[in-house]
Amino acid sequence: MTIQTAPQREEHPRGAVAVEVTGATRVFQGSAGTVTALDGVDLTVGAGEFVSLIGPSGCGKSTLLRLIADLDRPTAGTIEVFGRTAEQARLAHDYGIAFQQAGLLPWRTVRANIELPLAMHGTGRAARRERADHLIELVGLTEFADHYPDQLSGGMQQRVAIARAVAEEPSLLLMDEPFGALDEMTRERLQGELVRICAETRAAVVFVTHSIPEAVFLSDRVVVMSARPGQIREVVDIDLTRAARSDEGLREDAAYFAAVTRVREALHHGSPTPAQGVELR
């Protein structure tokens, strides 16, 4: 479990590289033939940077995230997380992860779910409790600390999942459509909370989404991907400051709309019909 050559988190100055993907290719062998989910993808995510992956269904954005998380291995190419291999980074607990489903353990209370990664990595009981209390407050679930997941709404469960993902203060957060299954109002509120949490933890984030407004609202850069084979079509820089983002008024700002338009054009560039599976709202 211990990696001798692992550089310490504190040694990373701001602006260092969190994720370095080089020529990543992933080919799935199925009974119906081979599917190239990713084809020679290069991507660099700086420390503390928020990067969204957006694109039509089957463009390999989730596959790319899974490669970074070492939940899957590339057919070709390399993936480095804070200067080590994806596997070393996983074993060193370098990242926190959240999926489209909350994936809470049903027999654990909200508090125990948030404490799970800490407990598994040997954090003491008192420290665990203190950290969990702080996170429960951060996601606004103080009254529900001792509830079980089946007693919570979908939005509340997803908040617990996010709190669990940041429990170990990871310097990298991997999120696979974490708000995809939520209604629009809950979604916007949680986006605001995520911005706040990221500002506090200063973690780099790789965020997979279907939603253009969501990607623009949250990201420093939006990576627009295309399908068959999965490739990066364009990277759109979003020049909105974090401070502006913590203000809900941003959603009605002209700069915000301009960025949404740029991402939308990048998505549709070169394709005669609107890309399937992308929400244009």
Added chain:
Amino acid sequence: MTRRLVDAATGLATLVLLALVWELYKWLGPADGWSIGEIRVLPRTSDLAMPHTWEILGRLADPLTAAPDAPSLAGAVLAAGAFSFGIALLSWVLGVTVGILLALGMQRLRVVESAVLPLVILSQTIPLIALAPLVRGWGSRLYLGPVEWEPWMSVAVIASYLAFFPVAVGALRGLQSPDTIHVELMRSYGAGWWATLVRLRLPASVPHLLPALRLAAANAVVGTVVAEVSTGIPGGLGRMILEFANFASSDPAKPWAPLLGAVLLGLVVAGLVALIGLPLSRFRRVEVSA
């Protein structure tokens, strides 16, 4: 609490209803039963074949035999039941242990699952009656140093052969029940097989395991009684059922007593297993159909 009372009342009412059906059929049914050709479809209702329910219960209070110091029939049945209970309990523990170990092995290694699971299922196609004399024969030729192989140990082994099956299958299903998302979450934590087992697979297996434990308990009781019958070991309910069958014509209420004892034994064992489920209720928040 009222819920419990209602449940208990319902259970009792069902018993009374069963006795009523028994008496009603005995009253209305033809004395020689009802046959289609050579095959008797409905049983005879004579006092020999179907004693009155109150005679069966009343007989329990009477002495076992005509001997002056004979214990009551109920006492003898309870003593035999206690003997069988001990064996059933041991065979349950044996069966559950073997079943869970098999399930762990099958979950850990795909190749073990492919190799062992068909054998596990095949094992249940061998009739217990065929197996019992074999096991007894092997047992009598076993030499374990200072420990002598007792006949009742053979009975426990034979009964555990029935008990391990639902546990092996149920536990395997339970251990394999976690969603992909949970398994991947554990992987993202860098958790190995053991940590994943303790934190995820064992807790997730509880809703599958509890019904399996109940089935194993029922199998242990049936297996014990049948093994006692087929090996002829004295002391338990199985042998008593054999012996009392001889009194069917002279003392028709007597053969029913060890059967009631077996029912009681089944209830006690089922109750004990239900107790295991009580402290595990939080692991059953997602209930599955067994």
